[in-house]
Amino acid sequence: MTETSARTTDTLTPVLTAGWADERSWTLDAYARRGGYEALDKAFAMGPDAVIGAVKDSGLRGRGGAGFPTGMKWSFIPQDNPNPKYLVVNADESEPGTCKDIPLMMASPHTLVEGVILSSFAIRAHTAFIYIRGEVLHVIRRVQAAVAEAYAAGHLGRDIHGSGYDLDVVVHAGAGAYICGEETALLEGLEGRRGQPRLRPPFPAVAGLYASPTVINNVESISSVPSIIAHGAEWFSSMGTEKSKGFGIFSLSGHVQRPGQYEAPLGITLRELIDLAGGIRQKSDGQRHELKFWTPGGSSTPLLTAEHLDVPLDFEGVGAAGSMLGTRALQIFDETVCVVRAVLRWTEFYKHESCGKCTPCREGTWWLVQTLARLEKGQGSEADLDLLLDQCDNILGRSFCALGDGATSPISSSIKYFREEYLAHLTHGGCPFDPAASTAWSDRTVGATA
Amino acid sequence: MISDESLAELRAIAARYPQPRSGLLPMLHLVQSVEGRITPEGIEACADVLGISAAEVSGVATFYTMYKRKPVGDYHVGVCTNTLCAVMGGDEIFARLKEHLDVGNDETTADGKVTLEHLECNAACDYAPVMMVNWEFVDNQTPESAVQLVDDLRSGAEVRSTRGPRICTWREASRVLAGFPDGRVDEGPSAGPASLVGLGIAAERGWSAPSVEEAQDAQDARDGEGGHAVAEEPEREAAATEDAGTKEAEAAVVEKESPTTGTAAEKGDAQ
Numbered sequence: 114m115t116e117t118s119a120r121t122t123d124t125l126t127p128v129l130t131a132g133w134a135d136e137r138s139w140t141l142d143a144y145a146r147r148g149g150y151e152a153l154d155k156a157f158a159m160g161p162d163a164v165i166g167a168v169k170d171s172g173l174r175g176r177g178g179a180g181f182p183t184g185m186k187w188s189f190i191p192q193d194n195p196n197p198k199y200l201v202v203n204a205d206e207s208e209p210g211t212c213k214d215i216p217l218m219m220a221s222p223h224t225l226v227e228g229v230i231l232s233s234f235a236i237r238a239h240t241a242f243i244y245i246r247g248e249v250l251h252v253i254r255r256v257q258a259a260v261a262e263a264y265a266a267g268h269l270g271r272d273i274h275g276s277g278y279d280l281d282v283v284v285h286a287g288a289g290a291y292i293c294g295e296e297t298a299l300l301e302g303l304e305g306r307r308g309q310p311r312l313r314p315p316f317p318a319v320a321g322l323y324a325s326p327t328v329i330n331n332v333e334s335i336s337s338v339p340s341i342i343a344h345g346a347e348w349f350s351s352m353g354t355e356k357s358k359g360f361g362i363f364s365l366s367g368h369v370q371r372p373g374q375y376e377a378p379l380g381i382t383l384r385e386l387i388d389l390a391g392g393i394r395q396k397s398d399g400q401r402h403e404l405k406f407w408t409p410g411g412s413s414t415p416l417l418t419a420e421h422l423d424v425p426l427d428f429e430g431v432g433a434a435g436s437m438l439g440t441r442a443l444q445i446f447d448e449t450v451c452v453v454r455a456v457l458r459w460t461e462f463y464k465h466e467s468c469g470k471c472t473p474c475r476e477g478t479w480w481l482v483q484t485l486a487r488l489e490k491g492q493g494s495e496a497d498l499d500l501l502l503d504q505c506d507n508i509l510g511r512s513f514c515a516l517g518d519g520a521t522s523p524i525s526s527s528i529k530y531f532r533e534e535y536l537a538h539l540t541h542g543g544c545p546f547d548p549a550a551s552t553a554w555s556d557r558t559v560g561a562t563a
Numbered sequence: 564m565i566s567d568e569s570l571a572e573l574r575a576i577a578a579r580y581p582q583p584r585s586g587l588l589p590m591l592h593l594v595q596s597v598e599g600r601i602t603p604e605g606i607e608a609c610a611d612v613l614g615i616s617a618a619e620v621s622g623v624a625t626f627y628t629m630y631k632r633k634p635v636g637d638y639h640v641g642v643c644t645n646t647l648c649a650v651m652g653g654d655e656i657f658a659r660l661k662e663h664l665d666v667g668n669d670e671t672t673a674d675g676k677v678t679l680e681h682l683e684c685n686a687a688c689d690y691a692p693v694m695m696v697n698w699e700f701v702d703n704q705t706p707e708s709a710v711q712l713v714d715d716l717r718s719g720a721e722v723r724s725t726r727g728p729r730i731c732t733w734r735e736a737s738r739v740l741a742g743f744p745d746g747r748v749d750e751g752p753s754a755g756p757a758s759l760v761g762l763g764i765a766a767e768r769g770w771s772a773p774s775v776e777e778a779q780d781a782q783d784a785r786d787g788e789g790g791h792a793v794a795e796e797p798e799r800e801a802a803a804t805e806d807a808g809t810k811e812a813e814a815a816v817v818e819k820e821s822p823t824t825g826t827a828a829e830k831g832d833a834q
């Protein structure tokens with residue numbers, strides 16, 4: 114965290130999460146009690162360009178992983194294009210470790226719906242889609258109901274609040290495919306096709322859904338817009354760091370005492386977050402386990418270790434540490450966890466989720482699994498580590514979309530930090546770790562191991 | 564058999580979209596709700612409604628993992644075995660359930676009640692190890708609680724999601740996914756405990772986002788200081804190894820520079 118924000122902003126800044134503990138927080142009544150939908154009239158009075166301007170000035174960057182400036186993305190929508198414009202919300206949340214959009218939509222779906230209205234108004238769209246992964250039934254119920262309530266209250270539909278602005282929102286359930294989180298694959302899914310990425314250019318801003326200008330944004334990005342319009346761009350940019358403005362939800366999972374969602378200004382450190390989370394988990398004798406490795410933003414972001422505890426969790430800080438902020442999905446693993454096992458499992462995930470469109474990823478992820486699985490069993494030789502890195506080289510930058518690149522992150526970063534542990538599998542003739550020691554209940558049993 | 568009523572519903576789904584084919588994913592969810600799986604009849608019905616070939620529909624149905632060719636039991640029981648959950652005990656839970664139910668992955672118990680499947684990350688990692696029953700969250704499981712859960716499901720006892728409603732059948736769940744609400748939206752909590760930890764700590768310590776006035780004062784103070792810490796730019800090298808994000812950002816920068824995008828004025832504005 115930079116000095117400036119440390120001095121002026123509280124450590125945690127609940128905005129998106131602020132209403133989550135309210136009685137029946139998912140209802141319009143509860144949302145209205147917190148001033149919900151009041152930003153609409155303000156935006157209608159400002160006009161679309163001023164809304165885009167405010168979002169630009171706020172410094173909001175995409176919360177879906179890439180961190181692209183949201184207002185700038187909106188300004189790419191060519192307004193002289195005669196086709197309808199579309200807003201598509203990416204609610205496919207499937208990057209391993211990422212678990213922020215789902216609780217947001219479950220507890221406060223109206224925040225998203227209000228954001229959809231403001232954002233659609235800004236880009237002059239009259240139809241918006243919320244593409245939610247299918248495997249979260251109750252979240253889908255909550256968003257469906259919020260949209261229905263918003264229609265009934267006149268926040269959606271024709272002539273919203275007497276402004277003359279019309280908007281329809283369709284809630285769309287996906288059907289199980291990580292790749293549909295990639296924005297062009299998502300559009301394919303939304304057009305009723307196999308979710309395989311499209312060649313770019315043309316970019317969605319020019320030719321997206323139905324070959325029309327389309328903005329695709331993450332749930333949390335869109336949900337941040339109501340607060341920016343309500344409180345102003347300057348309010349938003351007073352939080353966070355120089356180039357990573359505002360707040361974000363940080364999701365801690367794994368071996369901390371209190372995993373969960375922590376909403377803080379960008380730039381907070383993992384050390385601060387782990388401290389808030391009660392530290393790394395305790396053993397039954399009161400001693401603590403130790404941090405071994407963690408992902409800053411999901412499994413596609415290179416692993417970091419205890420030496421990175423003080424890295425500011427903003428786009429620049431994590432980038433400088435050789436990884437990426439990604440989705441702020443902080444998966445915490447202690448010393449009981451075998452990094453080879455962890456990486457193998459993620460690699461199996463990428464192999465399973467590879468859409469098969471391009472050879473480097475389709476074949477490459479298959480080979481990665483073969484090589485890793487052999488190593489994990491203690492077979493093969495040290496040369497297999499170089500083989501793995503070669504295989505990564507053949508995927509990184511050569512695959513059609515970022516899924517392939519992401520598949521190489523856990524492998525190359527784990528070899529960088531834990532080469533010895535790979536070798537220990539060879540000398541040990543298998544995995545030297547006891548998986549039982551890592552479980553949530555390991556320290557509840559008698560004679561808990563370290 | 565796809566009844567006339569179901570056909571009408573398939574048409575209603577397609578009609579939600581500017582282009583009917585966009586309805587295909589929810590339509591296939593509806594097929595599963597009436598047929599218990601993706602059947603050839605269901606594929607034909609979708610193809611007829613959309614005016615596309617059955618092969619095209621089939622190609623879509625086989626791409627997505629939630630569509631099942633084999634009949635699914637009343638309860639689809641999923642165990643997350645992606646890394647975080649696996650490490651936290653998901654592997655042990657899955658192994659125990661396979662043994663207890665005497666089925667393998669993606670198989671159904673002889674009584675037709677439970678289909679067991681291991682899942683990828685279901686966006687609930689702060690509740691690891693996570694299980695899903697008919698796509699409702701069952702958080703913080705142990706091998707013992709998992710066995711109890713499937714026993715209850717098989718004996719017909721009422722089972723509640725830890726972060727959701729009473730569990731309905733898989734077919735009923737598929738109908739909600741098709742966009743036909745079932746009235747259970749108000750059941751279950753706003754959020755589970757893990758979702759609220761940060762909020763609770765902030766309340767305890769009196770932390771909040773600044774008010775508009777405080778933000779303004781802070782801004783003035785900063786302006787007065789003239790300069791502050793600037794985070795370092797990521798190294799070019801680091802950028803080359805980055806994933807999704809950077810590629811997206813790079814793409815978007817290309818997009819920004821692409822002459823086909825936006826007016827010159829807009830692009831100038833963007834910088």
Ligand SMILES: Cc1cc2nc3c(=O)[nH]c(=O)nc-3n(C[C@H](O)[C@H](O)[C@H](O)COP(=O)(O)O)c2cc1C
Pocket residue numbers: 174175176177178179180181183203204205206207208291292293294295296297329330331332334335514515516807811
């Ligand atoms: C394989 C893959 C999976 C992705 N999954 C998601 C996702 O689940 N949710 C999301 O918002 N973005 C996801 N993204 C990033 C999107 O492509 C896109 O950058 C993002 O939705 C843009 O929104 P933002 O600018 O608001 O962050 C994924 C990217 C890739 C390559």
Ligand code: SF4
Pocket residue numbers: 292310466467468469470471472474475512513514515516517518
């Ligand atoms: S990189 Fe993988 S997921 Fe992406 S297009 Fe190629 S095969 Fe499909």
Ligand code: FES
Pocket residue numbers: 209210211643644645646647648649683684685686687688691693
């Ligand atoms: S790893 Fe299991 S829910 Fe994320």
